[in-house]
Amino acid sequence: DAKTTQPPSMDCAEGRAANLPCNHSTISGNEYVYWYRQIHSQGPQYIIHGLKNNETNEMASLIITEDRKSSTLILPHATLRDTAVYYCIVRGLYMDSNYQLIWGAGTKLIIKP
Amino acid sequence: GAVVSQHPSRVICKSGTSVKIECRSLDFQATTMFWYRQFPKQSLMLMATSNEGSKATYEQGVEKDKFLINHASLTLSTLTVTSAHPEDSSFYICSARDGGRGAETQYFGPGTRLLVL
Numbered sequence: 687d688a689k690t691t692q693p694p695s696m697d698c699a700e701g702r703a704a705n706l707p708c709n710h711s712t713i714s715g716n717e718y719v720y721w722y723r724q725i726h727s728q729g730p731q732y733i734i735h736g737l738k739n740n741e742t743n744e745m746a747s748l749i750i751t752e753d754r755k756s757s758t759l760i761l762p763h764a765t766l767r768d769t770a771v772y773y774c775i776v777r778g779l780y781m782d783s784n785y786q787l788i789w790g791a792g793t794k795l796i797i798k799p
Numbered sequence: 800g801a802v803v804s805q806h807p808s809r810v811i812c813k814s815g816t817s818v819k820i821e822c823r824s825l826d827f828q829a830t831t832m833f834w835y836r837q838f839p840k841q842s843l844m845l846m847a848t849s850n851e852g853s854k855a856t857y858e859q860g861v862e863k864d865k866f867l868i869n870h871a872s873l874t875l876s877t878l879t880v881t882s883a884h885p886e887d888s889s890f891y892i893c894s895a896r897d898g899g900r901g902a903e904t905q906y907f908g909p910g911t912r913l914l915v916l
Contacts, residue, residue: 720904729805729892729907730843773842779903787905789842 689713690774695794704761706793708774711755716778719750720787721759723770723795730773733759764797771795801827801897805908812883813916819879820911822893828873829895833905834866837890849876883915 691709698704710719720735734741734748736757741748747760761768773792778785802825812818822832830851835843847868849855855868867879876895880887890912894905 718903722907727890727910727912729803729894729910732904732906735904786845787843789844791842 689776689788690790692772692774692790692793694791695796697796697798698761698764700766700797700799701763704764704768704795704797706759706761706772706774706795707756708759709756710774710776713754713776714778717776718778719748719754719757720775720777721746721748721772722775723768723772724792725767725770731770733772764795766797766799769795769797801825801895801904801906803893803895803906803908805893805911807911808909809912809914811914811916814884815882817879817881818883818913819877820891820893820913822876822878822895822908824874824895824897824906827895827897829876829897830873831896832870832876833894833896834868834876834878835892835894837892837910843892846878880913883913885915888913888915 718735718737721733722730724730734743734746736748736750750757771792771794775787804823806821832849834846836846837843845858846861847855847857849868849870851870851873857863865881870876890910892910894907896905
């Protein structure tokens with residue numbers, strides 16, 4: 687079973703920031719938070735990951751709470767092409783027993799014009 | 800980001816035939832590749848983990864004699880669906896582990912849609 691909880695769907699207006707929450711209250715000390723997205727009929731696309739600190743790259747920002755029990759993915763200026771299912775996944779390091787990516791249902795984000 | 804390709808992107812075959820799907824890491828060496836299957840409106844399910852030069856590790860319920868995996872080089876893994884049947888129709892996706900960027904990140908291919916008639 688997935689170790690994360692996400693809302694099943696969200697809407698966001700084009701040009702606005704999209705904030706996608708994720709709860710991972712049972713996260714353990716060696717587990718990272720990863721975000722992927724899957725656009726219809728395509729393979730998943732890596733977005734960002736983090737351990738404790740907030741992270742930012744060209745695609746998004748990841749805000750992790752101090753207790754690490756939840757996080758938020760931020761797409762700063764959403765476009766129509768950001769419409770996809772977004773997956774929040776926690777996993778350990780390679781060769782750890784918790785290394786596998788376990789996919790939940792994700793959040794279906796719809797960007798509206 | 801790292802690029803992973805798959806070929807073919809879609810294939811239609813007759814029941815009983817075998818289908819080979821290739822997965823390549825284009826700009827990095829992948830000692831480990833993963834094969835997933837995704838049925839309509841469902842999440843990805845891991846089928847097997849493939850390490851270069853050794854036998855693949857299959858998830859529970861996945862028949863290793865039906866889904867043959869070969870990982871002969873650091874940039875290529877193949878999945879062969881043997882004696883395919885209509886129930887094998889699905890979206891097959893590979894991923895490759897890039898441990899060289901310090902991210903321990905899996906990058907995914909675009910997927911192969913298999914339809915068995």
